Amino acid sequence: MEQLLAIMQLSEQQRTQVKALGINVVTPDDLARKQVNPADISIIYGWHPEVGPSVLNAPHSQLKWIQTFSAGVDYLPLAQIAKQQIVVTNASGIHGPAIAQSILGYIFHFTRGIWTAEQRRPQRFWEQSADDLLVADETSVIIFSTGHIATETARLLHTMNVHVAGVNRTGHPAANFDETYAIDNYQKGLAAADIIINVMPGTPATKGFFNKTFFDQLDHKLLFINVGRGNAVINDALINALDSDHLKYAALDVVDPEPLPETSPLWTNDHILLTQHVSGVVDHLDQRLFPILYDNLKTFVASGEVSRNQVNLSAGY
Amino acid sequence: MEQLLAIMQLSEQQRTQVKALGINVVTPDDLARKQVNPADISIIYGWHPEVGPSVLNAPHSQLKWIQTFSAGVDYLPLAQIAKQQIVVTNASGIHGPAIAQSILGYIFHFTRGIWTAEQRRPQRFWEQSADDLLVADETSVIIFSTGHIATETARLLHTMNVHVAGVNRTGHPAANFDETYAIDNYQKGLAAADIIINVMPGTPATKGFFNKTFFDQLDHKLLFINVGRGNAVINDALINALDSDHLKYAALDVVDPEPLPETSPLWTNDHILLTQHVSGVVDHLDQRLFPILYDNLKTFVASGEVSRNQVNLSAGY
Numbered sequence: 092m093e094q095l096l097a098i099m100q101l102s103e104q105q106r107t108q109v110k111a112l113g114i115n116v117v118t119p120d121d122l123a124r125k126q127v128n129p130a131d132i133s134i135i136y137g138w139h140p141e142v143g144p145s146v147l148n149a150p151h152s153q154l155k156w157i158q159t160f161s162a163g164v165d166y167l168p169l170a171q172i173a174k175q176q177i178v179v180t181n182a183s184g185i186h187g188p189a190i191a192q193s194i195l196g197y198i199f200h201f202t203r204g205i206w207t208a209e210q211r212r213p214q215r216f217w218e219q220s221a222d223d224l225l226v227a228d229e230t231s232v233i234i235f236s237t238g239h240i241a242t243e244t245a246r247l248l249h250t251m252n253v254h255v256a257g258v259n260r261t262g263h264p265a266a267n268f269d270e271t272y273a274i275d276n277y278q279k280g281l282a283a284a285d286i287i288i289n290v291m292p293g294t295p296a297t298k299g300f301f302n303k304t305f306f307d308q309l310d311h312k313l314l315f316i317n318v319g320r321g322n323a324v325i326n327d328a329l330i331n332a333l334d335s336d337h338l339k340y341a342a343l344d345v346v347d348p349e350p351l352p353e354t355s356p357l358w359t360n361d362h363i364l365l366t367q368h369v370s371g372v373v374d375h376l377d378q379r380l381f382p383i384l385y386d387n388l389k390t391f392v393a394s395g396e397v398s399r400n401q402v403n404l405s406a407g408y
Numbered sequence: 409m410e411q412l413l414a415i416m417q418l419s420e421q422q423r424t425q426v427k428a429l430g431i432n433v434v435t436p437d438d439l440a441r442k443q444v445n446p447a448d449i450s451i452i453y454g455w456h457p458e459v460g461p462s463v464l465n466a467p468h469s470q471l472k473w474i475q476t477f478s479a480g481v482d483y484l485p486l487a488q489i490a491k492q493q494i495v496v497t498n499a500s501g502i503h504g505p506a507i508a509q510s511i512l513g514y515i516f517h518f519t520r521g522i523w524t525a526e527q528r529r530p531q532r533f534w535e536q537s538a539d540d541l542l543v544a545d546e547t548s549v550i551i552f553s554t555g556h557i558a559t560e561t562a563r564l565l566h567t568m569n570v571h572v573a574g575v576n577r578t579g580h581p582a583a584n585f586d587e588t589y590a591i592d593n594y595q596k597g598l599a600a601a602d603i604i605i606n607v608m609p610g611t612p613a614t615k616g617f618f619n620k621t622f623f624d625q626l627d628h629k630l631l632f633i634n635v636g637r638g639n640a641v642i643n644d645a646l647i648n649a650l651d652s653d654h655l656k657y658a659a660l661d662v663v664d665p666e667p668l669p670e671t672s673p674l675w676t677n678d679h680i681l682l683t684q685h686v687s688g689v690v691d692h693l694d695q696r697l698f699p700i701l702y703d704n705l706k707t708f709v710a711s712g713e714v715s716r717n718q719v720n721l722s723a724g725y
Contacts, residue, residue, distance in 0.1 A: 196516025369521035
């Protein structure tokens with residue numbers, strides 16, 4: 092009988108549905124109390140930085156598949172997983188609405204007078220005015236990525252008549268984008284944008300992508316948003332761009348490193364909005380994620396294959 | 409020849425278009441230099457607290473029509489205007505997208521972790537968490553008003569699968585609203601909502617509408633937003649609601665009085681987001697407003713009637 096390790100908690104009803112497929116459900120507690128042999132686990136639902144490797148590294152491990160609770164999977168030991176020929180499926184699609192809505196929150200923070208009002212509040216200075224008041228239909232956005240999250244963001248921006256460009260590997264067209272550019276030739280799209288959004292997953296190719304060379308290209312841009320990975324941005328290069336005429340504001344939901352040390356200069360720059368890696372957090376994640384696990388379990392039981400959200404382990408997403 | 413007083417500036421091209429209709433354009437400067445008799449002005453485009461009344465009060469005034477630059481017209485001397493049988497047209501429709509986008513900014517400030525992050529920032533405390541993280545599809549909104557601004561707000565919320573109720577005079581159905589209630593019987597709609605938004609124009613009926621009796625009805629509501637008029641809210645009643653279990657957060661773009669005095673307790677309540685009557689500010693107002701003036705001028709010249717955005721002077725909107 093296949094054993095599924097539920098690091099991500101299953102409700103009673105979900106557990107019953109899984110068992111009905113002929114799959115046994117065990118928990119990290121069962122492992123800790125040595126009631127289960129880690130080598131016997133074939134499926135992991137969720138991940139944990141200690142429990143996960145204890146299964147992966149068990150001699151003669153039977154592990155075949157990991158269903159994660161996140162869209163990005165860069166925190167997994169992907170090289171080892173690939174070597175052991177383990178399948179990874181992610182939570183792509185779950186976090187799109189939350190992140191897209193967070194992005195709207197960051198944009199309107201700077202374009203609808205919230206930033207100005209908060210700057211003035213300590214002085215209790217009230218005057219009917221604000222910096223950079225813009226209606227969305229007069230802004231233009233470029234999103235690095237045309238994946239699920241980027242697509243949902245573009246969809247929402249389109250409902251407000253924003254022009255949206257996207258960047259992907261080859262520049263192939265993508266739903267909800269007015270135009271798309273290849274990652275090695277995005278400059279024309281960037282030149283026309285006021286707002287730049289990074290949604291790219293964390294891979295070796297995206298590490299340090301937003302560096303001095305990138306920011307030096309910018310000419311009076313309004314806003315840079317990072318909801319991808321913190322290490323995509325070189326902090327000093329971003330701060331220099333804000334201190335010069337390259338860029339006016341930044342909103343960073345992810346930073347490098349996390350947690351952000353007290354000594355980081357990101358804290359003290361009042362042109363940076365900092366949130367705390369929560370843009371993708373959804374309530375009732377368990378209910379939103381289970382359908383992906385369950386669809387995959389059904390085909391896994393029947394054929395040993397998964398049907399949804401399989402990660403390309405060499406690309407990393 | 410009809411004389412139009414352009415308090416709101418006309419571009420050269422707009423001025424040419426107006427003159428081509430056989431209308432003479434004069435400016436407040438012309439009035440100040442006594443090159444024009446205020447009694448000869450028949451149309452005012454825009455408004456100014458001194459220039460406007462100088463025309464309205466001129467003996468034997470020929471004033472027939474005022475085209476304002478705002479949706480609300482409560483700053484005009486409406487009783488006198490009605491008595492002199494002057495037509496008022498407003499800028500309804502112009503500010504809808506800006507205000508709807510501002511409202512999204514206020515909602516996501518509290519539901520996507522921005523508020524929490526800003527509370528923690530002075531302590532440089534970074535932890536991957538935030539209060540009240542919600543995805544829009546799990547919130548329910550009630551909007552007091554089903555006019556242009558409310559309709560655009562409901563449209564945007566619908567694109568994120570928010571359930572939206574509206575309140576109007578009779579409870580008649582309105583585009584983009586899932587359900588509507590009459591202003592004297594809205595309690596069922598209110599009970600189901602997490603977020604309450606006031607978009608009502610300033611009239612004698614809305615003054616003090618959000619008072620102790622109103623807030624006492626609320627049971628753990630998430631957010632109250634006011635983009636209508638400041639005097640619709642009794643400040644002490646709102647603060648009491650926030651200090652008890654009735655309401656968690658408020659976002660106020662309009663306050664009573666404006667400018668908000670330094671001594672107001674609204675400044676010191678950190679559960680209140682304050683912006684400065686900028687939710688409806690649009691860039692290039694002159695370009696967005698002129699089509700309304702121009703459409704009205706064409707029918708005014710032909711028949712003495714306006715065709716768009718006439719205000720009901722007894723209702724006040």
